[in-house]
Amino acid sequence: MSLGKPIVLKVDPDRPLPRVVSLVASLLGRGELIIYPTETVYGLGCDPYNPDAVEKVYMVKKRGRKPLPLIADSLETVVSVAELPPLGERLARIFWPGPLTLILPLKDQRLKHVTAGLDKVGLRVSSLRLARSLAERIGGLIVATSANLSGGPNPLSVEDAISQVGYGVRLALDGGPARSTVPSTVVDLSGDEPRVLRWGAVGPEVLNRFLRR
Helix, strand or coil, X not given: XXXXXXXXXXXXXXXXXXXXXXXXXXXXXXXXXXEECCCCCCEEECCCCCHHHHHHHHHHHCCCCCCCCEEECCHHHHHHXXXXXXXXXXXXHHHCCCCEEEEEEXXXXXXXXXXXXXXXXXXXXXXXXXXXXXXXXXXXXXXXXXXCCCCCCCCCCHHHHHHHHHHHCCEEEXXXXXXXXXXXXXXXXXXXXXXXXXXXXXXXXXXXXXXXX
16 A cells, blocks of 8 residues: 655644644545654554544554554543543543553444454543644544554654655654653553553653552
8 A cells, every 4th residue: 555655744743733733634534644743652643433544554554453542632532432440530630641551441332443342442641732633633532553563663753653654654744853762651451450561651660659559
């Protein structure tokens, strides 16, 4: 599905121009993929409610059917699509907006193709206005998997991302160097006890204090 190199557009992730958000949202609404900055590494984004777009993400990343994380525009959106237990609400109040992904029981069954059929979904609210604004414009959520090939290095710049997944992307948003060298920390709250599935931008010295019930 080669498209050639994507168009690169410079953006201010903290103060995106409304016309830029509108342009990108229109592409996402048509099922296109984008590269965009998040509060961690560069992300590969699409409309999570569009099964064809989600399928493109798997193809571009050369990734098997594994769940794709999502960025939400707000805590209100999170609780509309997933169940937020008391510990999840506590962590959300402390770390969101920010680089902590919570795995939560799924309520919105329209997202099953994003969760690889599982009854749980990974969500976070980004600290970057650009990511939240894009999510808001396309229904409250945007796919936020890292913009790299499966198993590839973390994309710390738009050039890193384009070199790995740019062939399948229509537009790449250049927001400068990545805000973090590692992706978000992932905590699974879908079971009886919290489990840290991946350490990332929120380290154990901070997070473990709040995981104690």
